[in-house]
Amino acid sequence: EAQVTQNPRYLITVTGKKLTVTCSQNMNHEYMSWYRQDPGLGLRQIYYSMNVEVTDKGDVPEGYKVSRKEKRNFPLILESPSPNQTSLYFCASSLRQGLDGYTFGSGTRLTVV
Amino acid sequence: AQRVTQPEKLLSVFKGAPVELKCNYSYSGSPELFWYVQYSRQRLQLLLRHISRESIKGFTADLNKGETSFHLKKPFAQEEDSAMYYCALSGNTGAGSYQLTFGKGTKLSVIP
Numbered sequence: 186e187a188q189v190t191q192n193p194r195y196l197i198t199v200t201g202k203k204l205t206v207t208c209s210q211n212m213n214h215e216y217m218s219w220y221r222q223d224p225g226l227g228l229r230q231i232y233y234s235m236n237v238e239v240t241d242k243g244d245v246p247e248g249y250k251v252s253r254k255e256k257r258n259f260p261l262i263l264e265s266p267s268p269n270q271t272s273l274y275f276c277a278s279s280l281r282q283g284l285d286g287y288t289f290g291s292g293t294r295l296t297v298v
Numbered sequence: 299a300q301r302v303t304q305p306e307k308l309l310s311v312f313k314g315a316p317v318e319l320k321c322n323y324s325y326s327g328s329p330e331l332f333w334y335v336q337y338s339r340q341r342l343q344l345l346l347r348h349i350s351r352e353s354i355k356g357f358t359a360d361l362n363k364g365e366t367s368f369h370l371k372k373p374f375a376q377e378e379d380s381a382m383y384y385c386a387l388s389g390n391t392g393a394g395s396y397q398l399t400f401g402k403g404t405k406l407s408v409i410p
Binding site: 216218220225226227228229230233235241243244275277282284286287288289290291292 | 307330332334340341342343344347349384388395396397398399400401402403
């Protein structure tokens with residue numbers, strides 16, 4: 186089944202403890218992206234990647250890192266999480282950037298205390 | 299900069315009534331526009347894209363470049379249409395890449 190898989194689905198952590206949210210797609214998509222979803226703010230793009238080793242900042246990149254060492258994986262790294270990063274995070278991928286719709290993962294609900 | 303505006307946070311309609319979810323955009327070039335739907339506690343799903351001019355689940359959307367709008371319409375609302383709807387624009391950043399920007403979403407509630 187073609188899909189985008191995120192892990193974990195739920196995560197509670199403490200301020201300052203590094204964490205990684207994994208994202209993997211099995212559709213050979215070139216384009217991958219991370220979004221955070223907050224009430225009243227909709228979805229805001231954190232980082233995106235056009236292909237292996239090519240990443241760029243979205244609208245809200247502060248406090249986040251990403252890497253794209255393989256085509257299928259696009260992990261989101263929070264080096265020192267803070268409470269304002271408590272949110273619902275979605276990974277998404279697309280075959281051709283800009284032209285095709287995205288396939289989204291199920292989401293990761295992160296709480297930083 | 300590209301921007302998507304969905305002026306209504308919440309839209310309530312009765313079952314069987316027509317639905318129109320508004321979306322306006324700001325973009326200097328020729329946009330690629332999409333509608334996504336998110337049912338309660340589920341992932342976002344692509345509903346339709348303007349380039350394919352398709353109708354999904356009875357929904358249609360027409361791009362009006364003069365009014366810079368891409369409103370989503372359905373003639374007769376069903377209870378299962380209750381969900382969060384997001385309009386999105388894919389635009390060229392000018393550096394050879396595209397960015398997909400979402401509106402803040404409209405929650406559609408269909409009253410039985």
